[in-house]
Amino acid sequence: MKKIILQVVGTVILTVSALWVQADELNLRAGVTEISKEVYSLHMLILWICVAIGVVVFGVLFYSVYAHRKSKGVEAAQFHHSTKLELAWTIVPTLILVGMAYPATETLIKMYDTGGEDMTVEVRGYQWKWQYKYLDEDYNRTFSFFSNLATPRSQINNRQVKTDTYLLEVDEPLRIPTNRKVRFLITAEDVIHAWWVPDFGIKRDAVPGVVNDLWAIVPEPGIYRGQCTELCGKDHGFMPIVVEALPEAEFDAWYASRVSTEVVRTESFDDTFSHEQLMAKGEEVYGTYCSACHLANGQGIPPAFPAIAGSAVAMGPKDDHLRLVIEGVAGTGMQAFGKQLDPVELASVVHFQRHSFGNDAGDLSQPADVINLSGGQ
Amino acid sequence: MSEVIHADHHDDHHHGPEKGLLRWLYTTNHKDIGTLYLWFSFAMFLIGGVLALVIRAELFQPGLQFVQPEFFNQMTTNHGLIMVFGAIMPAFVGLANWLIPMQVGAPDMALPRMNNLSFWILPFAFGMMISTLFMEGGGPNFGWTFYAPLSTTYAPDSVTYFIFAVHLMGASSIMGSINIIATILNMRAPGMTLMKMPLFVWTWLITAYLLIAVMPVLAGAVTMMLFDIHFDTSFFNAAGGGDPVMFQHIFWFFGHPEVYIMILPAFGIVSHIIPTFARKPLFGYSSMVYAVASIAFLSFIVWAHHMFTVGMPLAGQLFFMYSTMLIAVPTGVKVFNWIATMWRGAMTFETPMLFAIAFVVLFTMGGFSGLMLAITPVDYQYHDTYFVVAHFHYVLVPGALFSIIAAVYFWLPKWTGKMYDESLGKLHFWLSFIGVNITFFPQHFSGLAGMPRRIPDYALQFADFNMLSSIGAFIFGFSQLVFLYILINTIRSGKPAEGRSWEGAKGLEWTLPSPAPYHSFTHPPKVTEAEIQG
Numbered sequence: 001m002k003k004i005i006l007q008v009v010g011t012v013i014l015t016v017s018a019l020w021v022q023a024d025e026l027n028l029r030a031g032v033t034e035i036s037k038e039v040y041s042l043h044m045l046i047l048w049i050c051v052a053i054g055v056v057v058f059g060v061l062f063y064s065v066y067a068h069r070k071s072k073g074v075e076a077a078q079f080h081h082s083t084k085l086e087l088a089w090t091i092v093p094t095l096i097l098v099g100m101a102y103p104a105t106e107t108l109i110k111m112y113d114t115g116g117e118d119m120t121v122e123v124r125g126y127q128w129k130w131q132y133k134y135l136d137e138d139y140n141r142t143f144s145f146f147s148n149l150a151t152p153r154s155q156i157n158n159r160q161v162k163t164d165t166y167l168l169e170v171d172e173p174l175r176i177p178t179n180r181k182v183r184f185l186i187t188a189e190d191v192i193h194a195w196w197v198p199d200f201g202i203k204r205d206a207v208p209g210v211v212n213d214l215w216a217i218v219p220e221p222g223i224y225r226g227q228c229t230e231l232c233g234k235d236h237g238f239m240p241i242v243v244e245a246l247p248e249a250e251f252d253a254w255y256a257s258r259v260s261t262e263v264v265r266t267e268s269f270d271d272t273f274s275h276e277q278l279m280a281k282g283e284e285v286y287g288t289y290c291s292a293c294h295l296a297n298g299q300g301i302p303p304a305f306p307a308i309a310g311s312a313v314a315m316g317p318k319d320d321h322l323r324l325v326i327e328g329v330a331g332t333g334m335q336a337f338g339k340q341l342d343p344v345e346l347a348s349v350v351h352f353q354r355h356s357f358g359n360d361a362g363d364l365s366q367p368a369d370v371i372n373l374s375g376g377q
Numbered sequence: 378m379s380e381v382i383h384a385d386h387h388d389d390h391h392h393g394p395e396k397g398l399l400r401w402l403y404t405t406n407h408k409d410i411g412t413l414y415l416w417f418s419f420a421m422f423l424i425g426g427v428l429a430l431v432i433r434a435e436l437f438q439p440g441l442q443f444v445q446p447e448f449f450n451q452m453t454t455n456h457g458l459i460m461v462f463g464a465i466m467p468a469f470v471g472l473a474n475w476l477i478p479m480q481v482g483a484p485d486m487a488l489p490r491m492n493n494l495s496f497w498i499l500p501f502a503f504g505m506m507i508s509t510l511f512m513e514g515g516g517p518n519f520g521w522t523f524y525a526p527l528s529t530t531y532a533p534d535s536v537t538y539f540i541f542a543v544h545l546m547g548a549s550s551i552m553g554s555i556n557i558i559a560t561i562l563n564m565r566a567p568g569m570t571l572m573k574m575p576l577f578v579w580t581w582l583i584t585a586y587l588l589i590a591v592m593p594v595l596a597g598a599v600t601m602m603l604f605d606i607h608f609d610t611s612f613f614n615a616a617g618g619g620d621p622v623m624f625q626h627i628f629w630f631f632g633h634p635e636v637y638i639m640i641l642p643a644f645g646i647v648s649h650i651i652p653t654f655a656r657k658p659l660f661g662y663s664s665m666v667y668a669v670a671s672i673a674f675l676s677f678i679v680w681a682h683h684m685f686t687v688g689m690p691l692a693g694q695l696f697f698m699y700s701t702m703l704i705a706v707p708t709g710v711k712v713f714n715w716i717a718t719m720w721r722g723a724m725t726f727e728t729p730m731l732f733a734i735a736f737v738v739l740f741t742m743g744g745f746s747g748l749m750l751a752i753t754p755v756d757y758q759y760h761d762t763y764f765v766v767a768h769f770h771y772v773l774v775p776g777a778l779f780s781i782i783a784a785v786y787f788w789l790p791k792w793t794g795k796m797y798d799e800s801l802g803k804l805h806f807w808l809s810f811i812g813v814n815i816t817f818f819p820q821h822f823s824g825l826a827g828m829p830r831r832i833p834d835y836a837l838q839f840a841d842f843n844m845l846s847s848i849g850a851f852i853f854g855f856s857q858l859v860f861l862y863i864l865i866n867t868i869r870s871g872k873p874a875e876g877r878s879w880e881g882a883k884g885l886e887w888t889l890p891s892p893a894p895y896h897s898f899t900h901p902p903k904v905t906e907a908e909i910q911g
Contacts, residue, residue, distance in 0.1 A: 061716050086664045108695065190526070207622055231520045237831075238834070
């Protein structure tokens with residue numbers, strides 16, 4: 001009888017553990033970097049130690065529940081102390097812990113070795129998007145961009161079928177080269193966020209006023225997805241991280257083209273634009289940066305997020321409107337977009353707001369206005 | 378027995394409670410106040426539970442169905458705050474009020490008027506906090522850990538009410554703890570030396586010291602928030618030279634002892650129930666006491682393991698990893714001692730015992746995931762995912778909460794003089810046990826697969842486990858109505874219980890008749906070997 005029970009229990013444990021190891025959904029991902037694989041094996045080591053201890057401890061407990069019951073007519077023993085046992089179950093667990101701490105310490109020391117990088121990217125958390133700044137050898141910015149959630153609201157609100165990358169897709173991913181040591185400087189603009197790419201085995205809080213660093217050498221090209229993991233307000237669940245690792249040559253080509261578009265983009269700050277141009281650009285910017293709070297119809301969610309439709313600001317003087325968007329409103333969710341958007345984007349989104357949702361200010365906002373207001377920068 | 382005591386002391390004691398509702402407002406009696414605490418915490422448990430069900434309903438499927446993200450964040454925040462400060466902590470204080478005087482052989486608590494005050498603060502504190510949900514701009518939405526600057530510069534206006542509510546809760550806890558310490562240290566019956574005290578008393582003595590040590594730290598943290606919000610200081614504002622990370626250090630210096638505040642009395646409870654139903658003395662009494670003391674000491678030097686991803690230097694990470702791992706040792710000692718107590722006993726499995734055994738097993742599982750979380754390099758993968766949610770719910774729900782439920786079933790005959798319905802109690806246990814595991818076990822998997830906590834909507838690969846989790850939550854939630862029914866049914870029409878309601882029960886409280894007299898021991902009882910745990 002006992003033998004059969006043991007066999008059944010054994011089979012169940014083996015099947016469950018086999019399923020566990022096979023199914024991705026049931027376990028941590030091993031990831032692609034050397035570090036993430038080391039973390040994975042550490043995870044498995046500790047998991048199995050816990051399972052083993054659990055089997056022994058719960059085995060004894062359930063055997064006792066099965067065997068030492070009054071209904072079987074047993075008489076309760078009256079022993080209540082054993083110094084030898086107490087010592088044994090203090091010392092043995094301590095030794096097991098030392099056995100766990102040793103490899104954990106080794107891995108941790110490796111993770112902290114952030115020096116000797118081939119390139120550096122600054123990762124900056126904003127409510128609710130990530131900004132990636134590519135830095136040159138002297139830590140000066142070469143170019144930067146925001147990475148926003150690309151999943152349409154219609155999918156979130158169940159009006160459209162959700163795709164495989166639902167909530168894990170962005171308009172522009174962070175691109176890095178394979179096989180080079182990339183150092184990430186993690187910080188934040190407003191509240192605390194956390195930057196996590198599970199496949200690289202790295203996660204670090206993005207804290208305003210603090211610069212943390214992480215590194216990764218990604219051996220395989222591919223698209224790696226993660227999410228913000230520190231509660232950062234309303235859309236905490238909607239600021240994914242997507243990293244595309246490109247083969248080195250491909251990355252270099254992309255990097256060069258990105259640097260040259262940066263020059264063209266900066267030159268466009270001197271241009272003037274027509275109403276139609278501003279409206280088209282402005283609608284795009286509004287959809288990405290404004291509609292989460294002020295909604296696609298400009299009605300907002302008062303009182304936290306005021307309506308733009310019919311607002312005194314959108315109907316009032318142009319410069320006041322621009323200044324509000326550039327500088328933000330301290331102590332509210334309204335951020336200082338002067339730090340996030342370029343003059344063309346700022347001018348067009350303000351122009352769009354002044355001529356949409358029933359607003360009709362009848363003026364034109366130009367990049368030059370933005371540059372004047374922000375002191376020529 | 379009680380008649381004898383009454384006859385002796387007829388002149389200077391009023392024998393029963395006052396009539397009417399004012400009894401509850403003016404009462405200074407430890408049993409009345411214990412009852413108030415317990416019903417209050419049960420009400421908070423149901424409110425916090427409803428918030429949890431809102432969360433689980435929203436997470437039943439991907440996409441936004443019922444609530445918007447702003448409201449969802451208010452639900453997670455208030456669920457946590459209400460359960461921690463409104464349900465678990467007051468329930469333990471209620472148990473302490475009921476049991477400590479009876480267990481140490483005292484007539485009442487040492488400071489009865491303060492006892493009344495420390496309870497009556499609570500309804501106002503929680504009334505204030507919950508009212509913020511109905512205010513313009515909404516209630517607290519920054520998580521129960523309220524990290525700055527999300528809880529300061531970026532908080533809704535109602536945060537000031539939240540701060541005052543936390544101050545009040547802290548004052549209540551500190552007064553409650555002073556009272557408990559004063560009672561235990563001064564009012565023990567002659568012959569009850571410290572190492573003869575029942576373990577529930579021991580665990581509460583240590584818990585009370587933890588509370589006195591850390592509640593002022595919490596008060597300091599919220600006061601600094603108040604100043605940052607209203608008086609333009611910059612304690613936690615980087616732009617003004619402050620440091621958001623400092624908030625976390627202060628918060629967790631409070632917060633880690635806090636989590637032991639919510640589990641140490643549970644250890645005490647289980648150490649009463651298991652020996653009773655195993656009909657065997659508690660194994661390793663003194664090592665149990667030392668283990669609780671070591672856990673309490675370690676709880677002060679592990680706080681930053683909640684902050685491994687915040688960017689500490691390597692040496693700091695290593696220190697907090699090692700100290701955290703050490704906690705497994707005394708905790709293991711406790712689990713081994715409970716099992717050794719069961720070993721070769723003559724066990725029966727009444728409802729309190731079922732909850733206590735489930736406590737040992739499921740709390741240990743929470744301990745395993747806790748050990749995994751202690752390993753810093755792996756914690757980077759687990760941190761702020763559902764793996765953490767699964768971990769702390771395993772130690773708090775089938776841990777702390779199950780112990781409270783077990784305690785209620787165990788001492789209910791002593792309190793009411795009546796026996797609960799055993800088959801309904803077992804039904805309640807099995808529904809809770811199954812519900813809790815369906816709710817929280819799958820969360821380990823969604824966490825390992827990468828689902829962050831505190832999100833109202835999630836990627837599609839997490840869908841199956843979330844659906845399962847939601848189903849379990851509704852089973853667990855509604856089965857607590859069975860508990861409510863059992864309680865009311867017992868009070869109204871339970872069968873009379875004996876003084877020593879359980880065959881194997883030991884301790885001074887069982888020498889009293891059931892229900893226990895209004896003033897427990899008016900004469901110090903004789904402490905005999907038969908009633909001592911060790």
